[in-house]
Amino acid sequence: MLKKSISILSISAFFFAQAQNVTVLRNTMDVYSGGGLQGTAKYNAMAGSMGALGGDASAAVTNPAGVGVAISSSISGTLAINNINNKSTLAGASKEYSFNKTDLGNIGGIASFQLLTETPWKFVNIGVNYSSKSIEDYVETPGNNNLTYSIPATADVLTYAGHAFNRYGNVSKMNIAIGANYDNQIYIGGGLNFHGAQIDQYDSAAFYSAVDKKIDYYEKQDTPYSETSSGFSANVGIIGKISQEFRLGAALETPTWWTMERVYNYYSSPNDGTAAEDRKLTTPMKATLSAAMVPTKNLAVNVDYTVGLGKPKYKVYGGAETELNNFYKEYSQTTSEIKIGAEYRIKNFRLRGGYGYESNPTKTVNLTELTVNGNLKDASYSNFLLGERNTLGLGLGYDFGSVFLDFAYQNVSSEYKNPFLKGDAAYNAGYFSNKYIVEYDGSLVSNVKRNLNNYSITLGWKF
Template identity: 55%
Template sequence: MLKKSLVLMSISAAFFAQAQDVSVIRNSIDVYSSSPNIGSAKFNAMGGSNGALGGDANSLLTNPAGLGVAISGEISGTLSILSNKNTSSLAGSSFGYKTNKGDLGNVGAVMTFQLMTESAWKFINVGVNYSNQSIENYIETPGNSNLIYDFNNGNSSSLGRHAYDRYGYMSKTSVGVGANYNHNLYIGAGLNFFNSSIDQSDTAAFTSLQTGASEYFSKQNTPFYERGNGFSASLGVIGKLSPNFRVGAALETPTFWNIDRSYNFYNDAIYGDDYAIENRKFTSPLKATVSAAFIASKSFSLNVDYSLGLTTPKYKVYGVAETELNDFFKENYKNVSELRLGAEYRLKQFRLRGGYAFTSNPLDALTISSFNNDGSASDRSYSNLMLNNRNALSFGLGYDFKSFYIDAAYQNISSKYTNPFLRGVVNDNVEAGYYSPNNLISSDSYAVSDVKNNRNNFFLTFGWKF
């Protein structure tokens, strides 16, 4: 029975149990702490790996020193089709749902200025890059007839289904400058401006054991709506060790977010059911990237990037909610590392590209009280709660018409994680349950489903060199 499921939890999970909504934690890491990394079809086909190669506007996504590598002007636009599918499984049943979004994924431009002097400084280049992606994510989980809640009016209902539903987008606009010193050393700097939009809901349906009718509930403080803007700065350097080898390093400051937020609340002693508006300040982790490239000839190049978050996410404290979130990140957040590999082979005017990227799990293992399939509850430890490692494979083709070029790329990103929901305590001090116009659900434990996430993305770029 949901209301009789109180089980003592470990200290590491205590923060998690209090920290508002699962969606807030997930979005803090998955959205606000990871900037959009959709570039041109070439960039995506090579796994987003170009930190020591550079040469185009997408250098602003990894290492702004790459702007200094360019020796001619260029402008490009990329169309993206993003397909995101989640399959959530609970108690032997599964629901799968796919979303497809087409959009303008990337626009980039580099303007080169050759210095006609005797100085060793050869070029000063200016770059602009715009990257945009949908963050829509829908996770629907089937019900479990063994998870039964007894209402105070004597009626009982079983879990019919649950859904996390997120709509929105994230964009990053970057401007930067790169310089070429004697074709051996390249330095660069960039400013990054972010915009985000999130519409998030957390709902559950329960089926009456008496009538078979479904009743729909919303989690306290949901749905919520967030509109954010932020900025960061980046510095980078690339050096040639030999005509064939380059190394690079870049540092990106935390992104300083300003987030306007509104949310629905329920069962308040004074206001009843209403909505509230607030503002939050959020700081994402500081990030460092090191890179290496091997250019065998004009026909083949290989690049590897390794990025590491150096700090933890943090909210400016206005009250208990931000303190709980910061305590959770301090206790359970792991510095995220990302490895990206990319290669390009040129055969006359044809281009063949491939890439791989790995992103580590941002959270430590957590122990929580969760429901078993038979409806009982017990402490369980999860190494992939809410988020997990991500693997990305990609490949692409291109054709260079000298002044014009066209590139295409395919990218597959996969991840498996466990999805907690349904916990929400309602007592004299806390109103955090699931609410309908007539009833409320109070649960000390989580239901946890297994989610397979699979993204299949396609990109098409048209470019002009001048």
């Protein structure tokens, strides 16, 4: 058994000593607090940058005033094909894994109602947008023969043979918005957002037994777990024409209030079983400022800047939620995202492109690291669990008149530090098999490079 580090532990190192799984941190920031939901192929090709342009049902997710820009009704469906590639590197050795997912990524439409009155109000429109994406993820890290674990009171020595985080599920968001057009100069709107998430999470390690001469697989305490969640938020926005060429937009989305129900495995041999718990999470509110330039009918350029206001916060039912809140209070930081998108029209053809940058949701985090030689050391990482994310979008479209067809390619890349294998004996938080318990006082840390290649095809009808 390794001795505990004698250094003074920071708040984050203390957190990892508790009976918590690191996937809770990642999923809170990625699945529940993050964005990244796709929309129509037009929206995806422009990297989601449409806050001051509007006219697309997906744009209402950023600014519901965009619904009021539309002057005709439309409906569309989008097929999403996603390729995920993760490469995890530890001590010079790497494991790489790729897989594909195909889903109905988006359904949306706008019902446009022209007001035949003498007032400046021109249109009142209703938009409905439903986006869904798979959150399936698999990160496998290679083993290392230098890292061993001696089983007390036996002659057996375990050699670390690998680790995997495995996640299945999906996340969705339905937006229902109302937008109005005032004199073709000012557009206002408001919307309600209904969120949903389903997560099946695994945290597994493999060890080779010197006595049994085989590899056994171990599960982290409280995993695997299944989590079903629902959430609610609302947003409001405005778009104004400064001139015929320039538009400005602003939008605000309330925090999302999530309710979670979780069932997980609990190991306390010989009384292994399952347990259940409920949690409530409030994620940060978001503010977006947008600017667009439309110099001609053939060209449109848009810039969106979104900033998170606040930090994730769990309702406290016990020590677990307190630990989570302490971590976010100390180490989460204001996230920001900038997106730039453009569309150029050549007769009936549409050429689109976009770029987005999203900042790291955590500050530099300190933890007790376990080296592949079995030593403990204090370490600090700035790209912890998620890291910065860059999005590049490209797209083509063709307008047949009442029918339109769009295609988009989108690449999302990131690089982050991946801690695992921590399991302090004092909190019964180790890795369990049918024979042994493995409990380390520090985290192995691999480097993960993640690439998502998203392809989307939208077929729509204007009427």
